Amino acid sequence: MTTIDDLPIRDDLRGQSPYGAPQLDVPVRLNTNENSYSLPDDVADAIVKAVAAEVKDLNRYPDRDAVALRADLADYLGHGLTSAHLWAANGSNEVQQQLLQTFGGPQRSAIGFGPSYSMHPLLAQGTGTRWIGALRDADFGLSPAAATEQIEKHDPDLVFLCSPNNPTGTALDPEVITAVLGTARGMVIVDEAYAEFARAGTRSALALLPDHPRLVVTRTMSKAFGFAGGRLGYFAAHPAVVDAVQLVRLPYHLSSLTQAAARAAIAQRAALLATVEAIKEQRDRIVGTLRERGYRVADSDANFVLFEVGGDQRVVWQQLLDAGVLVRDVGLPGWLRVTAGTAEETDAFLEGLR
Numbered sequence: 001m002t003t004i005d006d007l008p009i010r011d012d013l014r015g016q017s018p019y020g021a022p023q024l025d026v027p028v029r030l031n032t033n034e035n036s037y038s039l040p041d042d043v044a045d046a047i048v049k050a051v052a053a054e055v056k057d058l059n060r061y062p063d064r065d066a067v068a069l070r071a072d073l074a075d076y077l078g079h080g081l082t083s084a085h086l087w088a089a090n091g092s093n094e095v096q097q098q099l100l101q102t103f104g105g106p107q108r109s110a111i112g113f114g115p116s117y118s119m120h121p122l123l124a125q126g127t128g129t130r131w132i133g134a135l136r137d138a139d140f141g142l143s144p145a146a147a148t149e150q151i152e153k154h155d156p157d158l159v160f161l162c163s164p165n166n167p168t169g170t171a172l173d174p175e176v177i178t179a180v181l182g183t184a185r186g187m188v189i190v191d192e193a194y195a196e197f198a199r200a201g202t203r204s205a206l207a208l209l210p211d212h213p214r215l216v217v218t219r220t221m222s223k224a225f226g227f228a229g230g231r232l233g234y235f236a237a238h239p240a241v242v243d244a245v246q247l248v249r250l251p252y253h254l255s256s257l258t259q260a261a262a263r264a265a266i267a268q269r270a271a272l273l274a275t276v277e278a279i280k281e282q283r284d285r286i287v288g289t290l291r292e293r294g295y296r297v298a299d300s301d302a303n304f305v306l307f308e309v310g311g312d313q314r315v316v317w318q319q320l321l322d323a324g325v326l327v328r329d330v331g332l333p334g335w336l337r338v339t340a341g342t343a344e345e346t347d348a349f350l351e352g353l354r
Contacts, residue, residue, distance in 0.1 A: 012125060019122055024326055028341075028348045031328040033166070033194075033304050035226035036341030037275040043268040050264035054256045062256035065246070069259045072266045073234050077219075079206045084239040087246075088262075089253060092193055092220040092233030096160075097123050099216060099235070101248040103158055103187045104129030110158040111150060113142050115332050117166045117191060132156055140168040140298055140306075144179035157186040163205065164194045167330040167337045169300030171202045181212050187241075189216045194302035196224035196276050197283070202301055206236060213238040223303060225265055225272050232262040279303050283340035289350055304339045306332075316353075323352035 005014065021032050030036075039047070063069075070086040077086075089095045100123055104110055110124045111132040124131040134150040136142045151159060159180055163172035172190075181188055190205040198204075205217045216237040221227040232254075235241075265272060286305045290297045296308040309316040313336050317329045320336075325348050328337040338349055 016125075019119055021328060022326065024321070026321065026326045027324040028345050028352075029326045030339040030341055030345060030349060031326045031337075032228075033223060033302070033339045034228050035223060035275060035279065035303070036339070036345055037226055037278075039226060040271050043265070043271050046268055047261050047264040050260040051257050054260045058256065060256075061252045062254060062259060064252055066254050066259050069254070069263050069266075070234075072263050074236075076266055076269060077206060077236055079209065079236075081206075081209075081236055084242060085209070085236050086234055087237070087242045088232060088234040089249070090231045090233070090258070091222065092191065092218045092235075093119055093123065094253070095218050095233045095235050096120070096189065096191070097127065098245045098248055099187065099189060099218075100124055100127040100129050100158065102244050108157040109154065110160060111154055111156040112160040112162075113147065113150070115140065115167060115330070116160070116162050118330070120160045120191075129158070136168075140165070140170065142172060142176055144173075144176050147176055148179050148183040151180060151183045155185065159184045159186065159188045160191065161188065162191045162193075164192075164198060164301040166191075166193065166302065167304070167328070167332065167335075168298045168306050169194075169302040169304055170298060171198050171301040174203050174205075174208075177205050177208065181208065181215060184214075187214050187216060188212070189218060191218050193218070193220045194223055194304075195219065196273065197280055197303045198301040199280075209236060209238070213240065216241055221262060221265065224276050225269070226275065227262070227265050227272075230258065230261050230265065232258060232265075278342075279340050282343060282346045285346055286338065286340055286349070290353075293354075304328075304337050306330075306335055306337045308335050310334065320349070320352045323348075325349050325352040 066088050070083040073086045074081040074083050104127050106128045109130040112120045113134045113136050121131040132154050216235050218235040221232040283300055287297050290307050298306040313329055320327055330337050
């Protein structure tokens with residue numbers, strides 16, 4: 001029987017495991033940071049209507065550059081951005097992969113500060129980019145001095161920063177991003193997948209774009225928009241960055257149906273984003289309740305909470321699963337991550353943990 005080890009795959013891929021969280025049929029799924037709220041009926045109807053209008057023309061290729069979609073995304077972000085500043089792809093993972101294809105590759109390197117999003121080193125490996133895994137401090141913080149010290153030491157071609165950070169949840173002090181921009185010679189990518197959930201007063205890196213042509217801010221519609229199944233990620237950057245990424249993008253990479261569905265969702269953003277405050281309320285409830293129970297909990301600006309279990313996290317993960325609640329073991333010894341969802345899901349999680 002032929003196995004993967006019998007195939008002539010690249011040596012650096014041997015022994016590796018694909019990215020992915022367990023997909024289990026349980027009553028309460030709080031492991032992948034999805035938006036727990038289904039789309040409102042009127043929003044769903046608007047998306048169905050938009051997609052249906054495209055079906056009769058599926059014999060034709062979609063708009064290769066997704067210009068109308070990019071204009072809608074620019075309008076949503078504001079900050080004086082136009083379609084020329086935006087690029088979209090199938091989820092923020094593909095966007096980041098395209099950035100690595102463009103600015104990384106063999107004989108080039110990228111740096112990130114862990115614990116952070118586990119896809120970044122995998123995307124780097126897939127593009128032949130050497131990954132440098134720097135670390136945050138014991139409380140998962142990252143200071144300007146610590147960040148710039150590592151950049152000066154390694155001189156990477158790309159720097160990845162997550163704000164809010166996954167899996168810890170906390171947004172970066174803007175001074176960290178500014179310090180990195182003043183030190184790094186290459187591209188600086190700020191992953192803002194959870195930006196809509198940030199606490200009041202948290203500033204986005206989007207405001208820094210006019211003065212920094214090597215800054216890229218990546219976003220997604222999977223989280224706050226509740227559009228995870230639609231697979232739409234995007235970035236904002238100087239128009240020259242958009243032009244550069246088009247050198248590596250696959251032809252017609254966004255289908256007509258995806259573009260139509262995403263545009264309809266953006267048009268209905270007021271209704272879709274109405275759940276954000278409810279999710280933030282449950283996030284803060286989880287943080288407060290766990291701290292009252294004596295747990296160590298990371299501050300969160302996202303739709304999830306990282307908490308210390310005081311022992312083997314794998315045991316607690318299984319106990320919660322046995323109680324019908326699926327959370328995420330991110331591989332951080334002694335810690336688990338739980339998505340903030342509906343009030344009923346929070347009830348089930350807190351009771352299961354008790």
